[in-house]
Amino acid sequence: MTESEPQRPxxxxxxxxxxxxxxxxxxxxxxxSATTLADFQNGYWLETSRIRxxxxxxxxxxxxxxxxxxxxxDMELVPIFYAMATPGGLITRDCYLALLDRMMQLLDEAGxxxxxxxxxxxxxxxEGYPDMDGHWLSLLRQKLGVGxxxxxxxxxxxxxxxxxxxxxxxxxxxxxxxxxxQKQTGIEAARLLVNTLRGEVSxxxxxxxPPVAISIEQQFTxxxxxxxxxxxxxxxxxxxxxxxxxxxxxFPYADVxxxxxxxxxxxxxxxxxxxxxQAEEAASILSAFLMExxxxxxxxxxxxxxxxxxxxxxxxxxxxxxxGDNIGGxxxxxxxxxxxxLETGGFSDFFICxxxxxxxxxxxxxxxxxxxxxxxxxxxxxxxxxxxxALYDGHFTEDAPRHGGFVHYDMGPTAVVRTMGGNTVMLTSxxxxxxxxxxxxxxxxxxxxxxxxxxxxxxxxxxxxxxVCPSIVQVDTPGVTQADMTLFEYKNRRAPLFPFExxx
Numbered sequence: 001m002t003e004s005e006p007q008r009p010x011x012x013x014x015x016x017x018x019x020x021x022x023x024x025x026x027x028x029x030x031x032x033s034a035t036t037l038a039d040f041q042n043g044y045w046l047e048t049s050r051i052r053x054x055x056x057x058x059x060x061x062x063x064x065x066x067x068x069x070x071x072x073x074d075m076e077l078v079p080i081f082y083a084m085a086t087p088g089g090l091i092t093r094d095c096y097l098a099l100l101d102r103m104m105q106l107l108d109e110a111g112x113x114x115x116x117x118x119x120x121x122x123x124x125x126x127e128g129y130p131d132m133d134g135h136w137l138s139l140l141r142q143k144l145g146v147g148x149x150x151x152x153x154x155x156x157x158x159x160x161x162x163x164x165x166x167x168x169x170x171x172x173x174x175x176x177x178x179x180x181x182q183k184q185t186g187i188e189a190a191r192l193l194v195n196t197l198r199g200e201v202s203x204x205x206x207x208x209x210p211p212v213a214i215s216i217e218q219q220f221t222x223x224x225x226x227x228x229x230x231x232x233x234x235x236x237x238x239x240x241x242x243x244x245x246x247x248x249x250x251f252p253y254a255d256v257x258x259x260x261x262x263x264x265x266x267x268x269x270x271x272x273x274x275x276x277x278q279a280e281e282a283a284s285i286l287s288a289f290l291m292e293x294x295x296x297x298x299x300x301x302x303x304x305x306x307x308x309x310x311x312x313x314x315x316x317x318x319x320x321x322x323x324g325d326n327i328g329g330x331x332x333x334x335x336x337x338x339x340x341x342l343e344t345g346g347f348s349d350f351f352i353c354x355x356x357x358x359x360x361x362x363x364x365x366x367x368x369x370x371x372x373x374x375x376x377x378x379x380x381x382x383x384x385x386x387x388x389x390a391l392y393d394g395h396f397t398e399d400a401p402r403h404g405g406f407v408h409y410d411m412g413p414t415a416v417v418r419t420m421g422g423n424t425v426m427l428t429s430x431x432x433x434x435x436x437x438x439x440x441x442x443x444x445x446x447x448x449x450x451x452x453x454x455x456x457x458x459x460x461x462x463x464x465x466x467x468v469c470p471s472i473v474q475v476d477t478p479g480v481t482q483a484d485m486t487l488f489e490y491k492n493r494r495a496p497l498f499p500f501e502x503x504x
Contacts, residue, residue, distance in 0.1 A: 303475070
């Protein structure tokens with residue numbers, strides 16, 4: 001962070017051109033399979049006007065960015081490039097360089113820009129580029145120059161680096177998990193950019209990273225301990241008249257130096273000559289709070305058997321969150337561990353969705369109404385006979401604010417089956433995070449008809465299922481997104497870092 005103020009473009013009659021771009025991926029480096037160019041091509045690969053086509057009027061941060069710039073008569077939005085893939089393993093070098101090359105090519109074709117809005121995730125890792133977001137943001141800064149404002153949004157699961165901070169004028173993270181405020185965050189970031197271009201604000205940002213990594217299990221922002229942390233951040237933002245104070249929960253499944261939690265504080269040089277010191281004081285208070293309460297952010301980790309023993313004490317339907325197979329954290333979404341416990345324990349009338357293209361194909365060949373012998377899910381041992389209830393193309397839409405801000409979903413060819421134990425299984429051909437209740441209702445399934453719903457996630461599915469599930473239980477299952485981060489072998493993380501080192 002520096003105290004020198006960059007030169008801003010002079011006011012003029014023609015609209016100021018604001019670029020919009022992003023490469024967005026949450027990378028789990030503990031997954032063996034890599035994320036390739038095909039994963040982005042099958043996800044969201046949007047160029048120029050297609051960005052507007054996809055997100056205008058939706059509930060994504062890009063929707064908010066578009067809305068604000070479109071509403072500013074002295075601004076012109078220039079959509080350039082946005083690519084996103086479902087969370088997964090390390091991005092291959094060839095994939096990242098292809099994304100980067102295409103983004104820079106389209107940036108050159110877009111012509112001169114007065115400012116740029118960016119939408120990185122903040123936890124992207126590519127082969128040879130452990131700080132992928134810091135790398136492409138730094139290249140963007142080099143290309144645009146010091147005097148062009150670069151402002152954007154972040155996912156609160158970002159593992160933020162100093163390079164990201166140095167390359168931008170302001171980054172604002174969503175303030176909810178599940179992420180239901182993405183559009184509002186985009187609006188906030190775009191307003192900051194507009195006010196910066198007009199000379200009304202001169203942002204300066206500070207990154208502080210105390211030696212704490214918050215457990216994924218404790219990252220539900222509507223409950224304690226996050227509730228207290230976010231309340232303090234909001235109070236400090238008002239007390240010190242800050243532009244923004246973002247909480248970075250961090251993404252524990254990336255073996256990078258930046259892994260862990262932190263805070264981004266943005267102050268306004270125009271408002272106070274002491275803006276920097278005020279930002280530092282606010283960050284110090286918030287850091288001290290996190291350090292003092294660090295044990296509360298480590299979670300309790302209840303296993304499958306313990307959860308099922310206590311099941312009768314929960315009002316139904318119960319939302320069971322399969323933390324070790326969290327698709328939103330990069331997991332395959334094919335673990336049958338909880339389903340096996342249900343089947344062998346005599347539990348019926350549960351719902352689970354599994355990524356299993358092979359079983360979908362078998363069901364498609366057998367047709368609706370047939371009895372089929374399937375080896376379900378990740379092929380770890382659940383072989384059972386099922387009745388094929390229905391076959392679908394797997395498309396559905398969501399128009400309400402949900403985690404991820406997605407509108408169009410494509411699960412690929414999809415089958416719904418009932419096991420001999422009386423449980424309903426949705427089988428998909430594409431990994432699909434459980435971010436929308438429409439995943440069930442659009443396919444004719446009534447969520448109230450189940451005693452329990454198993455969702456492959458930790459906090460994100462709460463936004464989708466919270467209205468129909470009076471009970472929510474996190475289940476500590478094994479896998480590449482298991483709740484206890486100390487069970488992973490890190491080679492690049494910071495040290496000391498709680499909970500790895502208790503004495504910090």
